[in-house]
Every structure is written in structure tokens, then in C-alpha cells.
Amino acid sequence: MDVPRKTDVGFWILSTRMAPPLAILIPLVGFYFTVGIGQGLVGLTVTHLLITLPLIIWIVKGFIDELPDSLEESAMVDGCNRIQALRTVVFPLVAPGVAAAAFIAFIFSWNNYVLALYLTTGASSTLPIAVSNSVGTYSIQWGQLGAAVIVTILPPIVLSLLIRNYLVAGMTMGAVKG
Amino acid sequence: MLGLSAVSERYRKRRDGQPLLNRLEVSDSTLRWIFMLPSIAVLAFISIFPLVRAVWMSLHDWNLTSGKGAFVGFGNYARLLNDPEFFRFEFDPSQPLEFVLSGSVVHQAVYTGFSVTIQLVLGVALAMYLFSLSERWQPIFRTIFVLPMLVTPIATALMWRLMIDGSIGVLNFMLEAVGIAPPAWTSSPVMAMVTVIMVSVWQWTPLVILIVFAGLLSIPESRYEAARVDGAPRWAIFRHVTLPGIKYMIAIALVFRLMRSFRAFPIIETITSHGPGTSTQIMNIQLYRTVFVGTGDAGLGAALGIVLIVLTVGICMSIVRRVGMMQ
Numbered sequence: 396m397d398v399p400r401k402t403d404v405g406f407w408i409l410s411t412r413m414a415p416p417l418a419i420l421i422p423l424v425g426f427y428f429t430v431g432i433g434q435g436l437v438g439l440t441v442t443h444l445l446i447t448l449p450l451i452i453w454i455v456k457g458f459i460d461e462l463p464d465s466l467e468e469s470a471m472v473d474g475c476n477r478i479q480a481l482r483t484v485v486f487p488l489v490a491p492g493v494a495a496a497a498f499i500a501f502i503f504s505w506n507n508y509v510l511a512l513y514l515t516t517g518a519s520s521t522l523p524i525a526v527s528n529s530v531g532t533y534s535i536q537w538g539q540l541g542a543a544v545i546v547t548i549l550p551p552i553v554l555s556l557l558i559r560n561y562l563v564a565g566m567t568m569g570a571v572k573g
Numbered sequence: 574m575l576g577l578s579a580v581s582e583r584y585r586k587r588r589d590g591q592p593l594l595n596r597l598e599v600s601d602s603t604l605r606w607i608f609m610l611p612s613i614a615v616l617a618f619i620s621i622f623p624l625v626r627a628v629w630m631s632l633h634d635w636n637l638t639s640g641k642g643a644f645v646g647f648g649n650y651a652r653l654l655n656d657p658e659f660f661r662f663e664f665d666p667s668q669p670l671e672f673v674l675s676g677s678v679v680h681q682a683v684y685t686g687f688s689v690t691i692q693l694v695l696g697v698a699l700a701m702y703l704f705s706l707s708e709r710w711q712p713i714f715r716t717i718f719v720l721p722m723l724v725t726p727i728a729t730a731l732m733w734r735l736m737i738d739g740s741i742g743v744l745n746f747m748l749e750a751v752g753i754a755p756p757a758w759t760s761s762p763v764m765a766m767v768t769v770i771m772v773s774v775w776q777w778t779p780l781v782i783l784i785v786f787a788g789l790l791s792i793p794e795s796r797y798e799a800a801r802v803d804g805a806p807r808w809a810i811f812r813h814v815t816l817p818g819i820k821y822m823i824a825i826a827l828v829f830r831l832m833r834s835f836r837a838f839p840i841i842e843t844i845t846s847h848g849p850g851t852s853t854q855i856m857n858i859q860l861y862r863t864v865f866v867g868t869g870d871a872g873l874g875a876a877l878g879i880v881l882i883v884l885t886v887g888i889c890m891s892i893v894r895r896v897g898m899m900q
Contacts, residue, residue, distance in 0.1 A: 413886050416836065417857055421630065422627045448616060506727075508839040551723050552720070567825050
């Protein structure tokens, strides 16, 4: 489907992923305080869209670009309308790509430290913050720390091994088909 | 003979049993906006709005908690340039060898330059080694090579901090066992930077390996055969067959490594806490400390953020455009 200024929009989405999140966070935090959500999980969740959304758009775009247009066209010749063609023909074919994109986004979001460092406090801390806080200045409980680190790194590693065939495409936002 | 109305009648009947979403007839021009609006709206809120607001904030005296102050024009940018934590250069012509060059821009350049270069060289070398392995060992080594990248950065940082610890660090113990005096990892400015770059190389070389390995797989075997038939020596095969084949992949790896090195945070902050002094403080960390630690000088921080955004997006996008990632 032709979208006006497709390339420019694509570049813009890509550039939102490239901008350092902390620079974006300053004005957003000001906004969060204005609307009264301040520091907390709501603000953190919204900010994490900045990490995940451009990533997912670009990865899934890579997979859809690979599908021949004729598939969708033949579905429409057979009587599907556009939505139906998308649901019954295109989506099942790119479903592995969508799943891979979701996992990659999950990993990036899970591993993120910088945004949560300011946006969460105390009980709302995410795992990376909690792990790093468990290191005291004078004493470190190495046993506990080791357990916490394992709990933190296990989900990303297991997920990545599940999607290892899509890992390269995911990490490079679809620029490289692995 | 079937008339047009009969056909459309049958067509409608078949549709009636379908879920509502399939029966909707929406024109393409409407549909394209329905598809695009949610993500465009969200992205606009988290990218255009903050960007405009950051520019606006950087032109004001602005405190994170108490809010907007007086309009200062480019005052924040001027303050940033005069800030010795941002850039400091002292040079005395009478003693040309004793100059001071520091500040977060300089640290950023050193950190990014060395870590990305080492990662690329090491990554290409290891990818070629991986490529040369037999079918049996390749998947095993590939998994091993990739693992560091999947470890949560904060966990990497804590792990390395434990390993280089002065009293209980296992790395010091191993070095002593082979008769090398362990260096003071984080106490001198140069060594602290070396340590940080080392950990960053450990964590992110796997990404380069993965990308370049995908490139190596895509080079057709016939090109190697042709080169071998012509009697090309090994370095010539690498120079004229392998390197052109993975040029695009190296550029992509460069973009993604550059992008992330500009936002490096957990590794540096955990291992050296941007010290000793501020000798490993890169721009991203200066930004964090300016705004979110201490008085909350959001005006200055926004100015620094704009500089950082322009640098990162400018450098990365120019490479992306040149190598044609969009196609």
C-alpha cells in the first residue's frame, strides 16, 4: 500500500530509536510531573514504548517486505478485502517475525537500566535496579547478588536461544537477514 | 447468464457468516491512516514532543522539580562549552608536551573510538574463525560467542566488578598465579578507561560477530573457488572476495555499535562510577548527573541532550543513508 513520504517516515521512526533515551527522558519527566504521574511504573511503561515500538515496526517491516505482493493481490482477487487479506494471508506468514520482534523488544525492555534508574523508586524498582541496589557500599552479599543476577539474565538468554534464527534480524532492526 | 447483481448477491451472502472485521469495506486511503495512526501518534508523543520541549527547555533556566525560570537564549549552550566537565583544554606553548585535554566530549571520543574499533576488528576476526569451523562445532561455538551479548548489561557490570575486585577478584588471582602483577583496574584515569573499554568489548563484540557471520554466509562459494582457481593468495582472497562481501554488514554493525556506545551507562557507572574524578564520564553520564542527581539543572541537561541527539542521530543516519539500509 502506498503511503505518502514512506521513506521519510521510515527514517524518522529509525531516528527515534537512535536518539539517546536519557535526552528524551528530561522533557518527558517534566511532563509526567505536570500531569501528576511523576516517578512510577506508569511513566516508565510509556517511556519504554520509545525502546520497543520503533524496533518492532522495523523488524516486522523487514518481514513484510520479503513477502511477495502477489500473495496479497491473489487473496484479494479471490474475494478478500484488504483487512481480510491481511488477517488470513499476510499475518500468518509473518507471525514468526512478529513473535521474534516481540521477544527482542521484551529483551531490550527487560534489560533497560537507565530509564528505570530515575523513573522508579523503592517498591516499583525494576529488576536491574534492584540487583544493582543490592550492592552496598561497605558490604556485599555475594550469594544473594549472584542469585539475583541469575534471575535477571535467565529470561533474555532462554528467549534468545528460542529465537536464535531471528536474532540477527532483530538486533539490527531487520537490516541484516541472518 | 449471471448478471452483476447476482454475483454481488452471492458475494454478500458469503461474507455474512464472517466476523465483523472481515465484512467492513474500508477504502485504502482510510485504511492506511487507520493502520498508521496509533504508532505514529505514540511515536510523536515520545519523540517529537520531547524533542521540541527539550529545545524549549534548553533555552530557559529550568529546574527539574520547580520548573521553568527565566529565558536565557543560548546561555545554557554557552555554559556547557565553558564547563570543564564538558570540555577542557589547557595548552601552554612553552611546554607543548604537558597539556590537559579532558571533559565528557573527549572521554566520549576516546571510549567510542577505541571500543568500537576493537569490537569491529575482533568481531570480524572471530566471525571468520567461526565460519572456518566444521559443521559440527559451528552451532556450539556460535552459541558460546553470542552469550555475552544476551547478559543484562547491569549483570555484566556487576560480574566484572566482582572479578576485578582488589581483595576477592578472581582475575587478580589468576594474573598473580601466572606471575603478572595485577594492575589497579579502576584507580588511575587511563586504566579506568581501559577497563571500561575492555568490559564493553567483552559484552558487545558478539553483536559484530553475529552480523558479520551472517554476511559471510551470504557470499557464494563460487567466488572463493574462482579466486582459488586463479591462484590468489589468502590475503588477496580476503581483500577482494571476503571484504567486499561483508562491507555492508560491517557498516550496519558500526551503526549499531556507535548508537549504543553513545548511550553506554550501566557498565561505566557500575564499574568506575565515572571516576576516578570524572575521568570516565561520557556525555550520557554527564547528562544524567546534571539533571537527575543534585540540583536538577534541566536547562543545562536539555542543552547537553540536544548536542548528544544531534551527534548520535547525525553520525548514525549519515552512515545508514550511505549504505542504503532502507532498500
